[in-house]
Amino acid sequence: MGALILSAKKIGLIAGALVIAFAAYMIVNVVWKGAVPTIGMEKGEPRVVNLVTGEFKAETKDGQEIEAYRWDPGTIFVEKGEAVQLNIFGVNGQEHPFYIEGTDIKGTVQQGKETVVDVKFDKEGIYRLICSTHADTSTNGPMIAYIVVD
Template sequence: MISMSSLGRVLIAASFAVGAFATQSLADTPKRHIVVTAVEPKGGANVEKEPFPAPLPEGGGYVLKKPDDTGRWEVAVYVFEPRQIFVDEGDEVTLEFVGINGASHPTTIEAYGQSFELKRGQVHKVTFTADKPGRHSIVCSAHLPTMVSELIVAPKK
């Protein structure tokens, strides 16, 4: 038989335990902070060494500059770096976009209702809970088809 006073002590101990657990689980929510840069890897050569190539596929993401007065031509693509971002379901995710190359990137993360213009020299942060397992696209509509990264949310086990 449990006396009222000992039952009270058990209830108080139990409520402390629940409180401690709740506090701990909140603090344990993984926070992910990932920097995503808008960049333009570039290469080039002189026509004397490498002939000017055939046209690239359609889209603002590809840049092919014809030979200049010296015979040098250049090729570039606009991309987000990294191309794939891995998080776990339930993570609190902050993506910190930084505009480095290109004046403007109209960017959309449709799965998380995010749409913004990333400009060169600026930072744009988006924060959300990764509650949708699967593969989601991060798209710059000005530089398709190359400026698309994948946000991969691994489901909870």
């Protein structure tokens, strides 16, 4: 039977691999706790999500002007039961009457003003924030944001 012979080089490589594995373990399990808010949140305060109304304009090859209205961001992720405050600022368009599908929440965002909506979803799913003025392509939409609750 051959004897196990470890050279200094092999010992160094094994020790280095162990140090790297331990460092990776520490980073993943001790230091990094996943996504954290970049702003301070007081305990019990709702998480604030800022949205704006936006407009895209373009001209086709034949000179026709086309436009589309959007919510930005277009997708928001929240936890089931999490208190969330949507602060929606009107940038483009005079006003955007909206509702959140599957809820009783309705409102209107006006240009140059901020509309604040407090929400808490008790069921998982995808809820659509829909501007009723721009509900489809015939009205320069769809102006829909998705609120993903899990």
